[in-house]
Amino acid sequence: MPHYDVVILGAGAAGMMAAIEAGRRGRSVLVVDHARYAGEKIRISGGGRCNFTNINATTDKGRDRFLSANPRFALSALSRYTPDMFIALVREHGIAFHEKTLGQLFCDGPATQINTMLLGEMRKAGVTLVLETSVESVSRDESGFAVQLSTASITCDSLVVATGGKSIPKMGATGLGYQLATQFGLRLTETRPALVPLTFETGALEKLRDLSGIATDAIVRHGRTAFEEALLFTHRGLSGPAILQISSYWREGDAIAIDLLPHQDAGEVLRAARQATPKLQVQTVLGNVLPRKLAQLLGDELGMTGMIGDFSDKKLALVEARLKAWTLKPVGSEGYRTAEVTLGGVDTRDLDAKTMTARDVPGLFFIGEVVDVTGWLGGYNFQWAWVFAEDKSLAATLSGPIEAWMQG
Structure with a gap:
């Protein structure tokens, strides 16, 4: 049975960024998604140009532009990874961009450039990506997690849930992340469509x-x-x-x-x-x-x-x-059919604000849209996803075996 240090469920923005950092730190990483392509929401975002961040996202004013039952929860992660850090990565890959209005940054060319950049960084970091593969079950014991996929059975020390919310089901959105949170005893806040007509x-x-x-x-x-x-x-x-x-x-x-x-x-x-x-x-x-x-x-x-x-x-x-x-x-x-994001999600009271790990389930992480943190329109939600690229607290936690949590 294949074993990985880290398994990430979801090949969206947050999942890919977390995978890149964990891979850079020498972890064996597997990213699993049931979709045919990685980063489908990235591809269609911003009218196909990808509004990949907002320069105001981590300013004092910008931090008030994230909705949550605990609005202060996101501040720790947002302060560690600013828009400038992601912009530097975009520039490194030669992707031209412009500021449209209200601090919104868009690619000059197609949004697929961002996907290509992330997939390239994953390959460089040695990350394994498996698509068109569903998760059938997840269980945990003292040695880690066992994940039954539609194609194989695998185990891992750390499991990162980056499955997104319920918005745009025709693109494959499901409630898997919420189901896993409930399975492992985490609370959920009310979920509903947001950024929707x-x-x-x-x-x-x-x-x-x-x-x-x-x-x-x-x-x-x-x-x-x-x-x-x-x-x-x-x-x-x-x-x-x-x-x-x-x-x-x-x-x-x-x-x-x-x-x-x-x-x-x-x-x-x-x-x-x-x-x-x-x-x-x-x-x-x-x-x-x-x-x-x-x-x-x-x-x-x-x-x-x-x-x-x-x-x-x-x-x-x-x-x-x-x-x-x-x-x-x-x-x-118009509901989840056209909603850009899902409001609500995994209750932040059950997550560590510095590491995004479930407080009572060592080795289990929830990141990105599945968490009860929702940004304004205009690049804020992508910035919430990108914070896991170089979130040192999260990455450091992913760098050690499950015993590290047991002892902590």
Whole structure:
């Protein structure tokens, strides 16, 4: 029966990075994934350009952009592996990149360059990669772990679960990581789709039907949380970066408020139009600052017609309120089918923040998306995955046999 120092379940971003570091430290490493290719989420990310990190991810402000039942849990790992460290690896491989907006870094070329880089580093580190192979069972005794694969039985000293979450099941996402956590007595926090488009009931969709495909800049709010980015109307509801961001905070039954004129005084815009162009219809005035079909819908919703010169201050105030806080109530989201990440996961109370090992199960690690740490849109989740590349505490732990934990 083949034996490895380290077996990593999952050939995604976190799994490959952990494998590279463990291999560099002389460990015998096997990475197992049921998918046909490694790094499938990397390949499709960023519209095929891979938003591989965010330069703000490990700044003081950036550290608040990771959601968790224990928001401080990720700080230790994030402080040890910064975006600059991953950028240095990207540059070493000659991959050209650019900053798009808000600190987001994208490849100039295809996202597959990142996969090629990681696979090359794994080969250099002597890592063995096995694809199209499923995990049938895992057990543990004093000598380590026994893993029954669909193709063979193997054993290992350390088992790293990097299986990701439930998002995008058509790409092979499963709940294996959560099942293993439960098997070994670790708690789970509630899981739900995040960074996902929001949907509306049939009546609301009928009103919004003509807006499908229209995008506009907006500030989208849920409670005290707000995101200023693009908003996109779809045939199911709302999408775009601002909506994906707010979806991580939104809950069923809640409303969202949309400011359609970010950083503009809507009242001033309307009063100026009343003075300068009093014979224009209100929808026409709105169409000068918003997409025409959206302007028409807002005018229809308010039930206001006529020339803006005839509008009283009170009527203008109603239009202003709609422009600055258009309130909509989604009924759901598109679910894991299109969600970029899974919110929630393995409870961080059961993991050591420095090593990511299960507190009560020596040699068992959970890393990446399977853990209850979820970043904002814009490269934050990849940075959470990359931290295991040179996480010295994790790597040092992976460098010794299971007895090291028994004695610790």
